[in-house]
Structure formats: C-alpha cells, structure tokens
Amino acid sequence: MYEVDQILSLVTLAVFFPVIAAVASLGFMFIGRLRWLDRITPICSFLSLLATLLLARLYKDPVHFGFNQFNLQLVYIDSLSVYFMLLVNLVAFVVSWYSVSYLGYDKLHNPYHRPAWFHLLLNLFHITMLVVPMMGNMILLWIAVELTTVVSTMLVRYRRDRRALEASWKFIITTTTGIIFALLGTLLVAYSIPPVEGAAEFIKLGQDPMSWSNLVDERVYPYLENDYLRLAFLFILIGYGTKAGLAPMHTWLPDGHGEAPSPVSALLSGVMLKSALYAILRFYTLTNLVLEDRAFTSGLLLLAGLFSLALSTPLILKHNRFKRVLAYHSLEHMGIITFGLGIGTSAALFGALLHALNHAITKALMFTTYGYAHQQYTDQVLGNAKKTLDENDVRGVWKAMPVTGSILAIGGLALVGSPPFNIFMSEFIILWAAVQKLLNLAGPPVSVGATGVVGGQSAVVGVSLPSISYGGVVQVFWVLAVVIFLVSVSLIFVGMVRHLSRLLLGPAPFAAIESGLSNIRPLAPFLVLLALVALFGLLVPNWFVPLPEILHDSAQILIEGPLPP
C-alpha cells in the first residue's frame, strides 16, 4: 500500500506542477507583470520531469485509482504508461525551456504577441498530453486525446495570420473527423461486451467495464465478441491514426507543424503524435488478446506503416519550406514505428517503442534549433518589423551561425538514420526484426546444385536457398516490405541532405553572429537534446531510471497484456 501511495503521489505531482504553471499563466493574463512568468513554466516542467523520473525509478507493479461509486477507473499506471509519461515530460521540459527565448523574439515580430496566453496554452497542452497515458478508462482516454486536439488548435492559431488560421482550421477539421472514428471504435468495444447472462466472471468483477485493465483480464476478454473488436480496431486505427499522422489521414501534418510556433511544432511532432499512438497501442493489445491471433492487427499496421513510409518519400524529396519537410519526416517515422508494431515480435515492439522516444527527441531538436535559427535571421534581416522572414530566405546558416548550423546538420543526419545516432539504432532494430521474421517464415534451406567439368575435372557447384513453403505470398510480401523500407529510408536520406545543403550552404545575408560556444545560453536546450541524440545512439541508458527494463516490460505488455506481479 505504501508503494502504491508513493506511485500515486508521484503521478499527482507530475500533473500538479504544470497545473500550477497554467494557473499562474491565467493569473498573469490579468495581472500584467510578466517578469516571473518565463521562469515558472520551465521550472514547473522540470519538476514534473523529476517526479516522472522518480516514478520510473520506483515503479514495480501496476497501480490504479478510481471512483468505485461510479464504477470508473480514472488512473491506471503500468510500464507502458510510465514510458510515455517520461517521453512527454522530457520533450515538454526542453520545449518550455526554449520557449523563453522564442517569446522574446515573438515580442518583436508578432503583432498578436500574448505571452501569458501562450504560456497558458503550452501548459494546458503539456497537462493534456501527460494525462493521456494515465487514463485507465478508454472513454476518458478519448476525452484526453480530444482535449489535446482542442488546445493544440489554439496553439497553431497563435500567430493569427492568414496562414496560421488556415492551418488551424484544416488541423481541427481533419483531426476532429478522425477522433469521431476513434470514438466509434471505442463504442464498438462497449458493444462487444456480451449480455450479462453469458459472462458470469465479468459480473463478479463488477467494476468499470470500459477500463483497459478489466477488458484485458483473462476472465473477461474471452467473452468479448470477435467481429465487433475487428471493426473497432479498424476504426481506432483510422481515428487515432489521423491524430498520429498516419497516411492517408496525414494531410494536417505539414499545415499544423509548418505554421505553428516552433516550440509548438516540436510538441506536436515529438509528443502529440505519440499520445495518439499510445491509444492505438492499448487497443492493439486488447484486440490481439480477444482474437487470439495477431494476423489481423499486424496486417493493418504493416499496411498503414509501409504506406506512410512510402508516401513520405516523394513528399520529402520535393522542394519545400523546411518546417513542412520536417512535418513529412513525422509521417516517415510514424510509418516506421507502425511498421515495427506490425511486425509484432518482441524485438520489433522494443524497437518501435524506442523509436518513438528517439524520434521525439530528434524532432524536438530539429524544430527548436531551426526555429531559433529562423528567429535570428528574422531579427538580423527584418530588424524590429512586425513580421516574420520567409523560410525560403533562411540560407547559409553555417556561415551566419556556425554552432547552430552544426547542430542542425548533426540533427538532420540523425533524423534520417545516420549512425552513430539514436534513430539509426531503433531503425536498425526494427529492420533486423523484419529480416528475422522473413527468415523465420522460410523453411529449412534447400540445396540446389549443378555438376560440371572445369579444366578436365568435375566439380559440383551448389547453393542453399530458403524453401518456398506455405505463405509464399507472405514471404514475398516481407521481402517487398524490407525492400520498401530500405529504399525509402535511403531516398529520404538523400532528400534531407539536399534540404540541409540548401539551408546551411551558400551565402549568408549577414556576418556571423556566433563564434564558438561563447554565447551558449540560448543554445543550451538544443545541446541537451543533441547529447541525448548521441547518447541513445550508443546505448539505452540504465542510469537512475531502468529504461531498458521499462522498454522490455512495455513490449511484453503489448504482447501479453498486464504482466504478472
């Protein structure tokens, strides 16, 4: 009980600090003296991150909390929840740290500059995304994801120019349409619960019938109706897949990420997509348990993942504004993660979950660093004009801002899977799992030989080939899948090199404003993210927080459901 209280206290603290920051921001909207506001948000984010790190360190067994009189399970914490809470808080902290410098620039160039409003929305966004992995009830999970949509729409709208308004409109229409399908899927899960007469064990539980932990209980899920679950998962994938940026529902990505303020773009791409992914993961486990077979969910996820990856390739290769290019990279990486989920083996799931974190860190690095470079260019070229420099005019960053340019170069190469960085590590694990799957589908090797005469001497030349057993079509599919993966990733690498060349090389419009690390303070958030990009390329750290164990347990939860205590 003491441990449960500890865990629940830490969960409460993790949410409490950004709530304090949100309340403070609301107060500052009326008070008007904003000197302390810039400090409150990053400090509260840091404290929330500390609480989550402690939670990850102390966590042992699942914990839940609810309101029994309403048969409602509010909170459910297991390894998967802890992992996603860590992901959210890590990125949210660094972004809130960067937002201090962003708002300084915003004050000069945005006629609709409202720092207290921005801080309020940023903190609300943080809270809603943090709450998603805590939700025990699937309907409350939907509400939490819907709330992230609402708050993020207001953040995309923040600059209130024509482009931002159009982007926020398209964003909310597309994601709201998607979220409706997600609710339809959740409703179908409710409909799959059988009439009371046929589920004696289910009655005995007498608890929240829509809580994930009850639905995946071995006394419950055998009674859920298969056809309803199949249809439910399809709608869940369409619905939450829209929010996760999977093709063909990805159309809001370039507009939303491209027009939002850079800190918001980092959160949208790094964290909000993963919040939607978390919802898909919960239904993925439930559906697999009910169907007693992974083929259905794997097939859908593989198709969605490969389609997203393949579609992102030409979109990244074409000439475009850099933030929109980064948005299409989100499509690519969500496709890779979904592909990993579709493979479904323990290693693939480990790789997919690790990739979610790696992508979050790297994408946050790119959006924040590029945003910083863009704001410096605007300051230098436009002075104090109340407008923003066109992204196409940001050139020669290596000359004008050598340190920032180097961070962008390293981050960009990391983003497209260059070794020895983090994305390469997780992509390699997923690719390796795919190849293992392909080899496991093959039967024992068959020897194919030929006898010939060479130089007067007979010789036998033989080669071993994998045999074509049942599922020849399946084997061909896996070969194609691996080929698509490799070709797409290679072409995307070329695309990023081209975009980085256009951004970093060529003449700069002003003399260099950075020399070495003499003015490191504004670059500190980016250097922290860069250090993580490098660290996770070498290992999955086990310092203070047992991250490998959390990842492994999360993968097992996705396969088996709740782990035994």
Next chain:
Amino acid sequence: MTLSLELSNSLNLLIEILSTGMLVLALGIVIVPNLLSIIRLYQAQSVILALITLMVAMVFLKHGIMIVFIFIPILLALYIEPLLALATVKEDMPIKQRVSRLLPWHILASAVLAQIRSHAQPTWLELRPSRRGQVFPLFASLVLVAFAYFIAFGLVGNFPEERAILPREFIQANGIAVSLSLVLLGLSILTQKQDIISQIMGLLVMEHGLFLFAIKVPSGLPGQAFPSSSVAFVLSLFVYIVITLIILAVLLPELHSRSGSIEIDDQQELKG
C-alpha cells in the same frame, strides 16, 4: 416502474422508425444545395434525436439520468443557427464580444439571431447554391448506407426467418446500421460540400450518429446503479460538441476576415 413487454417492443419499433427518419434527413442534407435548408434539416434531425433519447430513457427506465441527455440535441437545434450566424460575421469581433452574444440570458435563439443580424449580415444568406450536382452525391450516399447496413447486419449475425414482432437482433442491427450510416454520410457531407459551414454540418451529422450509438450502449452490469458507460460516452460527446462549436465561433470569423471567404476553394494558401 417497469414497462410491459408490449409497450417496450412498441417503443423499440418506434425508435427504429425514427432512427431511419434521421437517416432520410441526412440524405436530404447531402443533396440539398441551399445552406439554410441544410440547417433546417439538421434541426429536424436534432428534434427527432431528442425524441429517440426520451424513448430510450423510457425503455431503460432504471437509468432515468438519460432523460437529461435530451437537452443536448434540443440545445443544438435551438442554437445552431445563431452560432453559425455569429461564426460567419464578416468582421473580426473580439472574442469576449462574440461569446457574450451566446450567454444564457439570450434564451430565445431568435432573439440572439435578430441581434446578430442587426449587427452584421450573416454570410450564408449571400452564398450561392453549390455548383455540383445532386445525382452523384445521392448515389454515393446510398452506396455508403448500403455498406453500413451490410456491416451492421454482418456484425449482429443470424436472424430468424419468421417474426411476428421485431426481434431484438434486427433492432440492434438496424440501430448500428443507422448510426454508422449517419457517420459515413456526415463524412460525405464534409468532403463534398464547398463551404466551411457545410463542413461543420457534416461534423455535426457525424456527431448525431455517435450520439444515437452511445445512448443505446448496453447499459452496464446488474447491481450498477449508475450507467457509467453510456453516461461517459454521451458526456464525452457533449464535451466534443461544446469545444468544437466554441472553436468554430472563435476561429471561423478570424479566418473569414483574413481570407474574405468561407468557401473551401478560397482557403488554399497552404500547399505542398
């Protein structure tokens, strides 16, 4: 108080007839080009949904809380027109001023509408009818409805060949089919119509489909005094509607004032 089996069956039959009526109205929304007519059809649909909710609450009498749910479609029917009028005003009103126009003391929607009209002409009165025809959208919609029925009846399973009264499985299948049809038709409206108001109407029709689905969710386990699942679903829908309409009232006027239009073809600044 529990209802007799005959009355319960009659109510179930009436619920399904009214649900099918909602489907017909949705088909009307798809093909009607005039925006004001679309809104009237939507209002009629909302009233029918309120009636259905009342009847469902009566059939499942132990969950009297559900009677409260009828206010959601009723409020939508009352306030959708002034809200859309507010959203399409051609000027950049401050948010406080926009929200204050919908405060509770303007109970009569007509009073709100008159006040808004006295301030600025709602744009939809100037909108020309859709240039696209009605045959293809109707045909496509009928295909979607057939698809929805196919899925719903496939889900529920086998049916007896002879029936003197409507069997429970047929009612359940029809209920699912209508709900699914409304969601798909709403999506069709959203994608086919040319203006932003119609996009919103498409979203609201989809919401009606989900509402219909949610109020009929198997209502909990014996011993549960509170139908937590159906209440949670309807409350989540309510949250969704409120938030979406607030954003509509905030976002659309700004977009309108910047782009000068609420037609979708005029919102193409972002490309690539």
